[in-house]
Amino acid sequence: MDTLTLSDLTLEDLLPHRGNMLLVKEIMEVDSERASAIFLVEKTWPMADAQGVDPLILVELAAQTAGVCNGWSRIQAQGRDSNQMGWLVGIKKADFFIDSLPFGASITARAENTYSFENLREVACELHMDTQLIGRATLQLFQAN
Template sequence: MITKLSNYTLEDILPHRGNMLLIDGIVEADETYAVTTSVIRPSYPLTDSSGAKSLIMVELAAQTAGVCNGLDRIKEKGVDSSKMGWLVGIKRAKFHVESIPMGTTVVTRSENVHKYDKLREVSAVIRMGETVIGEITLQLYQL
């Protein structure tokens, strides 16, 4: 069941603030997956005049995973519960571009493929238009 997102802000769901909040919008989400949009900006880490380095996709995948896992937290513990972040390990990352041009909108879809207590394995795909530009598998653990 897709969660009614109008009830929550990104700040309700994620611990990220300021320049480290890379997600601009949530397209859809529930407690197992999320689809987000992000516009590549000069304020992002790992940027230069050519755009954002491909490694930024790891953080986009992690924050998108944070959306579905944040919604899961809200469902179980309430909106005012601790937004403590997750430790993130990169199990696999395949980048199809070296950088993403400034102003480009990317769409990230992250899904919990395994969930056990405070451990998650997340599969993410990042697209620029219809083109897949990154495929990432993350392992998350919440302290």
């Protein structure tokens, strides 16, 4: 199997999300342990109202960033056409430091696998808007066989 680079892959290769639920705009870096991604806050996002988007969406941004990392790992080990079932995500801890995400804002998320055993991962994620820390989350991910 040839080793693929990030430029060989699409977001859809890495994540099971489609349509309005694929929130990642750009992957900045990825390897088998960590990823960072950019998101652009849009009016079409879930939990949007007239003022912006509820910060609870930061959990989904963290999960999609973790999904990029774990999708990358799957493709490197099993190939591009391997089964890309999603992961069940549990929130171990989440802290939000903003009341609303303004439309048009650029959010950078960085996720790192802090624990990995078979189909279980624990992931730590920080989310920033420009230089401002706006959220932290610790997620637990499980993927059924």
